[in-house]
Amino acid sequence: MELIEEISGLTQLSKEAETFLVNSVQKIRFKKGDEILGIGENCNHLYFINKGIIRGYYFLETKEITNWFAQEKEFATCFYSFIAKKLSVESIGALEDCELIRIPYSALQELYARFPETERVGRIIMETYYLKLEERLLNIQFKSAKERYQNLMEFKPSIIRRAAMGQIASYLGITQETLSRIRAEI
Amino acid sequence: MELIEEISGLTQLSKEAETFLVNSVQKIRFKKGDEILGIGENCNHLYFINKGIIRGYYFLETKEITNWFAQEKEFATCFYSFIAKKLSVESIGALEDCELIRIPYSALQELYARFPETERVGRIIMETYYLKLEERLLNIQFKSAKERYQNLMEFKPSIIRRAAMGQIASYLGITQETLSRIRAEI
Secondary structure (H helix, E strand, O other), X not given: OHHHHHHHOOOOOOHHHHHHHHHHOEEEEEOOOOEEEOOOOEOXXXXXXXXXXXXXEEEEOOEEEEEEEEEOOOEEOXXXXXXXXXEOOOEEEEOOOEEEEEEXXXXXXXXXXXXXHHHHHHHHHHHHHHHHHHHHHHHHHHOOHHHHHHHHHHHOHHHHHHOOHHHHHHHHOOOHHHHHHXXXXX | OHHHHHHHOOOOOOHHHHHHHHHHOEEXXXXXXXXXXXXXXEOOEEEEEEEOEEEEEEEEOXXXXXXXXXXXXXXXXXXXXXXXXXXXXXXXXXXXXXXXXXXXXXXXXXXXXXXXXXXHXXXXXXXXXXXXXXXXXXXXXXXXXXXXXXXXXXXXXXXXXXXXXXXXXXXXXXXHHHHHHHHHHO
C-alpha cells in the first residue's frame, strides 16, 4: 500500500501501527469534476492520493481562487477545517479521475495516541503544508508574475500539464490574460 | 520553568527529556526595539516567550508589514527559515523589553530523535501556526476591515494595547487611516 510506504519513509512504523492504519482507512474513487468536499461542510478526512490530481479552491466574491494542488503521493485536506474542526471555507475538487485513500480524523487521533511514533508523520506533514502556504504567499507578494510561473514550471511542471489555465492563473494570483502573455513570451 | 510547564500540557514529558531540554535552551533578554532576527539571516532558534511581546515583519517595497505577533507562553520563530533552512525573509523585533527562551534547531531535532513523545509538541505547534497563518489570510480576504479589527479586539485584545497603530494596521491588511476611522466608530 503506497500510503504505508510513504509513512514508513518518514518514521519507523511498527507492525501494529501499520495494521491499525490499514484497517482504519478507506479507498475511494472520484470522477473528473467531482466535488470531494463542499464549502460549509466539516472536513473529517485526511486524503492521500494514490492516483490523480485534486485542488482546494474558494470563491472571492464570484471569482474562483485555487488555493492548492495535490497529486500522487501527497497528503491533502482542508487543514483549516480538519484541524480546527470548523466548517470548511474551501471546496476540494477532482481534476481527473482519482483514487484516494482517506483517513478519518478520529482514526488519526487514535493512531497518534496509541502509536506515538506516528506523531512524527503528523509533524512533518504539517511542516510541509506550512511551508507550502507560506511559500505561496511569499511568491505572490515578492515575485513577479513571470517568476511565479517559471517557478511552477521548474518545481511542479505536472500541474501545468494537468490543471486548467484559469486554475493555474488564480493559484499564481494573476489573471488568465497575464498568464497567456507569459506563456507566449516563454 | 514555564517552557516545561507549557510542553507538559501538550505531552507527557519524561524526566530525561525534561533534563535534556532544560540543558539545551538559553534564556535571553532583548530591549524594546531590538532586532531579534534580521532579514537574510539563518533562523536557528525556536523562541518561547517568558515575558514581553515580539513580532515578525517584512518589507513590501518600502512598506513594513507585520506578519505576526507573539506574546507570553507562545512559541515563535521565522518558521520558513527555521524549518526549510533558508535565509529568513522576515525580521523578528521586540516590542517591549523581553525575556525569551531559545531552543536551538539542532537541540530540537535531537529532542525529537531521542524522545519521540516530544514529536507531539512539534506537531501541535505546527498545527497552531498553520491555523494562525491561514486564519490571517482568510480574514484579509473575506472579512471587512471593521470585522478584522473587532476580531482582534475579541480574541487578542492585548495586542491592541501593546503594539503600535501602524503595526496593527499592516497586520490587519489595512491603512492606518482606515484603522483610525474604525477605532473612532467603535
